[in-house]
Amino acid sequence: MSAVTIRRQRVEWVVAADRSHLHELAANVILDVLRNTERPVFGFATGGTPLGLYEQLVRRSLENPRLLTRWQDVTGFNLDEYVGLSPEHPQSYHHYMWRYVYRYLPVRPDRMFIPKGIGNLEDNCRSYDESLMKYGWPDVQILGIGKNGHIGFNEPARRLAMNTHVTRLSESTRLANARFFPSARDVPEQAITMGMAGILRAKQIVLLAFGEAKRDALIRAFSGWLGTDVPASLLQLHPHVTVFTDQDIFGDLS
Ligand code: GLP
Numbered sequence: 001m002s003a004v005t006i007r008r009q010r011v012e013w014v015v016a017a018d019r020s021h022l023h024e025l026a027a028n029v030i031l032d033v034l035r036n037t038e039r040p041v042f043g044f045a046t047g048g049t050p051l052g053l054y055e056q057l058v059r060r061s062l063e064n065p066r067l068l069t070r071w072q073d074v075t076g077f078n079l080d081e082y083v084g085l086s087p088e089h090p091q092s093y094h095h096y097m098w099r100y101v102y103r104y105l106p107v108r109p110d111r112m113f114i115p116k117g118i119g120n121l122e123d124n125c126r127s128y129d130e131s132l133m134k135y136g137w138p139d140v141q142i143l144g145i146g147k148n149g150h151i152g153f154n155e156p157a158r159r160l161a162m163n164t165h166v167t168r169l170s171e172s173t174r175l176a177n178a179r180f181f182p183s184a185r186d187v188p189e190q191a192i193t194m195g196m197a198g199i200l201r202a203k204q205i206v207l208l209a210f211g212e213a214k215r216d217a218l219i220r221a222f223s224g225w226l227g228t229d230v231p232a233s234l235l236q237l238h239p240h241v242t243v244f245t246d247q248d249i250f251g252d253l254s
Pocket of ligand 1: 048
């Protein structure tokens with residue numbers, strides 16, 4: 001079980017074949033911040049990729065009473081939520097966070113922010129950005145990446161939004177996420193997502209990308225070019241990004 005760490009431009013790459021080892025190494029980053037920051041702010045992602053990381057965070061916190069109590073001081077911000085799904089809906093990201101993470105930890109529910117996909121969406125976006133400004137941008141932002149290079153639900157587009165906003169999901173994203181729903185038709189057409197500023201203002205970014213399916217997105221994101229057609233490419237501007245991946249893409253980067 002070994003991982004190779006490579007620094008290329010300003011991005012740190014941690015490459016290993018074993019995904020659970022990558023989850024463990026990514027968890028080390030989060031737990032270090034949890035230990036050493038007075039009031040940590042974490043940016044949380046959803047999807048299949050970070051589940052192993054959350055499992056590690058929960059298990060290692062439960063094993064260590066001092067670490068466990070640190071979660072009382074944590075503020076959490078999730079990247080996104082589907083429009084039209086109530087927090088109780090089994091496919092909502094609210095439900096995901098409580099099911100896989102929050103129910104195990106002594107977090108303050110009023111400090112665990114997740115965009116609301118129902119009600120007045122404009123108000124929800126505004127109040128989300130106000131909370132981000134009030135509690136501070138994440139110390140660490142956990143990210144996955146879409147096959148089309150999206151981050152959060154910032155989809156490839158002619159222009160990218162800075163702030164939290166309502167977005168229309170691309171067909172490829174709806175298809176990719178259909179596996180979590182009874183059928184592709186049930187995947188909502190819209191979502192609320194933190195904008196690019198919210199993501200790029202995090203002090204540190206931990207990006208997880210596993211499997212062949214994400215290879216092309218990684219290559220396009222870290223090619224040395226920036227483009228709104230690959231929202232993840234803007235991460236190249238950030239001073240502290242670590243990518244945890246099982247894909248060796250260095251031969252394909254120009
Ligand atoms: C989803 C989420 C993203 C996530 C990405 C990859 O649609 N909005 O935050 O990173 O797509 O998901 P997965 O990890 O399931 O491949």
